Amino acid sequence: MVPRLFRLCAHLRHTLNVWERKQGLWQPGRALSSAAPAPAGKEANLGFVDGGFRVTDFPQDKVRNFSIIAHVDHGKSTLADRLLELTGAIRKGGQAQYLDKLQVERERGITVKAQTASLVYRHRGEDYLLNLIDTPGHVDFSYEVSRSLAACQGALLLVDAAQGVQAQTVANFFLAFDQDLAIVPVLNKVDLPSAEPDKVAEQMQQVFDIPEENCLRTSAKSGLGLEDVLPAVIKRVPPPRGDPEGDPRLLLFDAYHDAFRGVVCLVEVVDGSIRTGDRVTAASSGDTYDVSEVGVLVPEARSTGQLCTGQVGYVITGIKNTRAARVGDTWHLYKRPVERLPGFKPSKSMVFAGIYPTGGGEFDALAAAMDRLCLTDASIGVKRENSDALGAGFRCGFLGLLHMEVFLQRLEQEHGASVITTAPTVPYALDLYGGERMEIQNPSQFPLGVKVLGVWEPTVAATITLPSEYLGALMQLCQDRRGELTEHTHLGPGRLLLRRGPYVWYALPLAELGGDFYDELKSLSSGYASFDYAEGPTRRASLVRLDLMLNGLPVDALARVVHRDKAQQVGRAMCAAMRDKLGRQMFEVAIQATASGKVVARETLKAFRKNVTAKCYGGDVSRKRKLLERQKEGKKRMRRVGSVDVPQEVFHALMRV
Numbered sequence: 001m002v003p004r005l006f007r008l009c010a011h012l013r014h015t016l017n018v019w020e021r022k023q024g025l026w027q028p029g030r031a032l033s034s035a036a037p038a039p040a041g042k043e044a045n046l047g048f049v050d051g052g053f054r055v056t057d058f059p060q061d062k063v064r065n066f067s068i069i070a071h072v073d074h075g076k077s078t079l080a081d082r083l084l085e086l087t088g089a090i091r092k093g094g095q096a097q098y099l100d101k102l103q104v105e106r107e108r109g110i111t112v113k114a115q116t117a118s119l120v121y122r123h124r125g126e127d128y129l130l131n132l133i134d135t136p137g138h139v140d141f142s143y144e145v146s147r148s149l150a151a152c153q154g155a156l157l158l159v160d161a162a163q164g165v166q167a168q169t170v171a172n173f174f175l176a177f178d179q180d181l182a183i184v185p186v187l188n189k190v191d192l193p194s195a196e197p198d199k200v201a202e203q204m205q206q207v208f209d210i211p212e213e214n215c216l217r218t219s220a221k222s223g224l225g226l227e228d229v230l231p232a233v234i235k236r237v238p239p240p241r242g243d244p245e246g247d248p249r250l251l252l253f254d255a256y257h258d259a260f261r262g263v264v265c266l267v268e269v270v271d272g273s274i275r276t277g278d279r280v281t282a283a284s285s286g287d288t289y290d291v292s293e294v295g296v297l298v299p300e301a302r303s304t305g306q307l308c309t310g311q312v313g314y315v316i317t318g319i320k321n322t323r324a325a326r327v328g329d330t331w332h333l334y335k336r337p338v339e340r341l342p343g344f345k346p347s348k349s350m351v352f353a354g355i356y357p358t359g360g361g362e363f364d365a366l367a368a369a370m371d372r373l374c375l376t377d378a379s380i381g382v383k384r385e386n387s388d389a390l391g392a393g394f395r396c397g398f399l400g401l402l403h404m405e406v407f408l409q410r411l412e413q414e415h416g417a418s419v420i421t422t423a424p425t426v427p428y429a430l431d432l433y434g435g436e437r438m439e440i441q442n443p444s445q446f447p448l449g450v451k452v453l454g455v456w457e458p459t460v461a462a463t464i465t466l467p468s469e470y471l472g473a474l475m476q477l478c479q480d481r482r483g484e485l486t487e488h489t490h491l492g493p494g495r496l497l498l499r500r501g502p503y504v505w506y507a508l509p510l511a512e513l514g515g516d517f518y519d520e521l522k523s524l525s526s527g528y529a530s531f532d533y534a535e536g537p538t539r540r541a542s543l544v545r546l547d548l549m550l551n552g553l554p555v556d557a558l559a560r561v562v563h564r565d566k567a568q569q570v571g572r573a574m575c576a577a578m579r580d581k582l583g584r585q586m587f588e589v590a591i592q593a594t595a596s597g598k599v600v601a602r603e604t605l606k607a608f609r610k611n612v613t614a615k616c617y618g619g620d621v622s623r624k625r626k627l628l629e630r631q632k633e634g635k636k637r638m639r640r641v642g643s644v645d646v647p648q649e650v651f652h653a654l655m656r657v
């Protein structure tokens with residue numbers, strides 16, 4: 001009864017909204033009677049901590065939408081904090097890195113999810129609504145950056161004045177440049193003794209053709225130069241260009257799941273405006289929803305009743321199915337179709353891994369958790385798969401290894417899921433007899449007993465910047481990882497440029513970026529190297545399938561594809577790790593590694609019943625019982641391969657070999 005009543009009210013409200021639009025009776029701000037007018041008189045602080053908010057006070061020319069983009073750790077989140085404080089959105093001296101809300105972000109000290117905040121700023125006696133999007137710096141999250149940029153007309157390009165232009169500075173600059181955004185260059189960390197802002201400004205001119213005098217100089221730490229940032233945004237970033245009189249057209253650029261409110265969609269209102277009570281249609285599916293709440297993030301969600309042309313905010317529609325909120329989709333008013341916005345390029349998975357629940361019966365819970373997490377990260381590809389050893393699970397595609405690690409950490413921390421993952425792998429293409437080509441995303445799909453004429457693996461075009469003195473060590477590392485040097489160049493003359501060294505371009509197999517590549521790169525360059533990559537062509541390579549067998553039976557979840565020359569070395573390491581981790585069984589276990597069916601390594605585990613109470617001397621019965629119970633509990637978490645019980649820690653341990 002209640003939902004029906006609610007639907008009826010929503011329908012009446014929508015009909016009234018449409019009628020008003022048609023009759024020209026639309027009264028901006030009427031739905032906002034509860035919002036207090038913005039306090040006047042304060043120059044640069046009209047914040048939301050004490051003040052009110054009326055979106056209709058901000059016509060398009062008083063709106064600016066911009067992102068902060070930079071290389072990792074150049075200070076985006078710290079600068080965003082300062083801008084939030086400056087405009088009164090948050091209180092000074094509060095929580096640092098306010099927009100990095102996720103536990104994983106705080107623990108790792110990196111941004112993984114773009115965050116939006118609307119600020120009100122008074123400049124020369126006029127109030128402006130500035131929508132800021134703080135973006136991640138790491139290459140694995142560049143999809144977040146490109147998505148965020150679609151809702152912006154400008155970008156603050158931040159560069160650490162001590163480190164200069166780095167690999168992701170270049171990558172992010174081109175993302176913004178390709179989308180025709182106004183770029184406001186900011187040299188940050190000028191307070192550092194090692195800062196050389198003049199040299200970096202010169203570098204900006206050389207690399208990006210940005211006039212040196214256009215670079216702002218700031219310290220997000222000490223606050224130096226911050227007062228110039230927002231005036232520069234207002235002056236250099238154009239207002240959004242949409243048609244305020246046109247039919248409402250919304251770009252859905254992000255979404256997340258809120259435990260109380262359900263699916264929350266972040267939108268830019270490209271044309272027209274949207275109000276609570278409107279009925280909207282998603283252009284991709286034709287599904288229709290009633291808008292139950294509209295508002296801005298200041299940075300917490302605040303209902304405003306409507307959003308006008310060019311504004312960025314959130315919309316809640318009671319979407320139940322997380323997959324219905326398709327990031328990149330165009331929304332319009334019910335029965336008022338509009339031309340669809342270009343949306344986003346689908347992301348291309350670079351790394352794949354199988355994800356399985358640790359307990360067999362936990363599949364549904366894992367599926368629900370994955371669904372909710374994928375809503376906040378549209379770049380993850382998910383397909384169901386089954387493993388003989390691990391049961392029902394998923395094969396997921398990620399943009400890189402860090403992306404995968406962060407996803408797994410979020411699954412555990414935010415959704416309480418406990419999972420086993422297979423070793424990450426890349427997609428391979430196999431040439432079979434008869435001209436047939438087979439794509440595999442899982443090593444256990446690599447056919448055995450069939451003649452494979454050729455295996456093609458993906459490569460990346462890697463850009464590495466590092467000081468010249470580390471060039472030799474870098475070349476050795478890339479050669480060990482089967483890389484081919486394509487080009488290298490110096491950034492230009494000058495002390496800083498010499499110190500920062502050359503750009504080096506390598507074609508590297510994507511599979512070789514796994515494991516310890518980043519760690520080695522950082523350690524060989526004393527932390528100075530920076531790395532970025534783009535997708536390269538596929539390359540033919542001598543690759544084989546490596547299997548781990550227990551008493552003659554392959555463990556499908558542990559199969560991997562390796563280079564022929566490394567098969568024995570990896571096989572031995574896997575057998576040794578299996579021997580150490582498996583724990584003795586009641587019978588002898590033969591552990592073998594086979595490359596394309598031929599044994600390349602072997603270990604034998606002698607029969608033994610593990611006596612977990614051996615260390616408990618005397619008659620401490622309760623302690624013995626506790627240990628035996630824990631052993632029983634552990635057995636539940638075992639996976640059976642033939643007659644061998646494999647504890648799940650073994651899977652975790654072998655993924656890292």
Ligand SMILES: Nc1nc2c(ncn2[C@@H]2O[C@H](COP(=O)(O)OP(=O)(O)OP(=O)(O)O)[C@@H](O)[C@H]2O)c(=O)[nH]1
Pocket residue numbers: 070071072073074075076077078079097109110111112135136137138188189190191192218219220221222
């Ligand atoms: N000395 C100095 N340190 C700064 C300044 N701005 C930021 N930092 C420090 O630099 C480190 C990285 O800052 P973040 O704001 O997390 O950098 P980020 O670009 O958001 O990092 P990612 O999100 O991981 O890409 C932190 O330890 C900050 O305290 C500055 O102007 N001066």
